[in-house]
Amino acid sequence: MSDYSNRTLLAVEPEPTGKLMQQALANTDMELVLAWDAYDLNELLNKKTFGIAVVSSEVLDGSWTSIAHTVRNTPQTDAAKIVLVMEKGTGNEIDEADKSLIDKIMPAPFSIGGFVEIMSQFQAEKNEKQWATLNPNQQKLLRVTKSLFGKHFSPEGSDEALSKAVMKESGQAIAAATQSGEIWDILETLKSHDSYTFVHALKVSSFMTLFGVMLGLKEGDLQLLSQAGLFHDVGKRETPIDVLNFPGKLEAAAWKVMQEHPGISEQILADSFDVPSEIIHVAGRHHEKMDGSGYPRGLKGTEIDDLSAICAIADVYSGLTDKRSYKPPFTTEKTLAIMNSMSGGHLEPHFLEKFIAMIMDRESSGLKTA
Ligand SMILES: [Fe+2]
Ligand SMILES: [Fe+2]
Known part of the structure; x- marks a missing residue:
């Protein structure tokens, strides 16, 4: 089982998301892996685990829901955080069952500042457990x-x-x-x-x-x-x-x-x-x-x-x-x-x-x- 302390991040549909994520993570010890579509993801899951997956709702091949299901149903990544990047990005347009697959919705277009903010929130949730x-x-x-x-x-x-x-x-x-x-x-x-x-x-x-x-x-x-x-x-x-x-x-x-x-x-x-x-x-x-x-x-x-x-x-x-x-x-x-x-x-x-x-x-x- 992986969690988001895993220092590898996955971006599905790398442009422009992958490029911007690379910039945001340039000075960290985090590794970024890129996948274009569901097929790429399956290949990748044999080799890598990751703590956070950033998935575009506009994936080229297949749907983001099938990608999210794959992540959730793979034992090594079932606890990874999933961020969905989507137009408007309010989440109202997604039905409840699909919504339960993801942890955060980020409005498209992907922005470095918004991404850093979401990473911060994940880290904060983890830290706040220690307050006890x-x-x-x-x-x-x-x-x-x-x-x-x-x-x-x-x-x-x-x-x-x-x-x-x-x-x-x-x-x-x-x-x-x-x-x-x-x-x-x-x-x-x-x-x-x-x-x-x-x-x-x-x-x-x-x-x-x-x-x-x-x-x-x-x-x-x-x-x-x-x-x-x-x-x-x-x-x-x-x-x-x-x-x-x-x-x-x-x-x-x-x-x-x-x-x-x-x-x-x-x-x-x-x-x-x-x-x-x-x-x-x-x-x-x-x-x-x-x-x-x-x-x-x-x-x-x-x-x-x-x-x-x-x-x-x-x-x-x-x-x-x-x-x-x-x-x-x-x-x-x-x-x-x-x-x-x-x-x-x-x-x-x-x-x-x-x-x-x-x-x-x-x-x-x-x-x-x-
Ligand atoms: Fe200041
Ligand atoms: Fe200050």
Whole structure:
């Protein structure tokens, strides 16, 4: 029996799906196998197993349902995830029996960003099964934060007004878990969770708060740090998925779109209930750099407030250590070396020194960092 931890993927009807999948997986240890039709698939099943099959509804020969049946009825692939790529892609046009064969429907035309998103969701489902090993407080924190993300950080939830109560609850939970040290178990558990929005925000929030604990800040300030970290990228819910999930360096036009997110985050927060101005500043300034080469305003040095400077550090740390379906995370050693090289130009040097000391302290105690 195979499952989706199998690092081989199958694409049925390789053009353009196969080519785009190749691009999306270029920097991973995943192998991609291509089949044109049901005949090819049968040949292949004698030689290979795979964890995920991406099948076009427009297969050249035979139907996608017969291909899905073949995958399901082959013992080596019966537990593989099946993704159907189809025009419109709502699933309403498929009858229930056929629908039960597949795990996800992806709207055609196939897009790299949409594909990366689906891979992330599969990985997330798998990771969330591990949450059961955490204590009830830790599980609650993850559930509350995840539901917050479902509502406010996805394009579907973009009309939802931010809820003060949920924002407060998650901020309090992260501050409490950080003070008690339980946050480290949570961060460890999330290591293999590949969700750009949810895990990234929780990591930035946790590291900002851990930094605040190290500085000896009080409860109220810690909650402010937690919330600022959690909401710093909320504007990314309006960034197109193909820009957000692009596996590599963005081209100029896409990079320009990406750079809009701090402004959108500020706007969303400013339009919500009485969100503290510090949180709005962090959302708008976390990509500013000490030497003025950041965005969106090109602020420099002391024009950047302390909270935003701390968020920039936690953001870079999280970005480098985040696992994405198209890249492995950097090791702590490599991450800290890169961050050291950013001291003064990009990141605030005094905070950075303390932040690095905090991470090294954790590492040298033999305990894991995220
Ligand atoms: Fe950001
Ligand atoms: Fe970020």
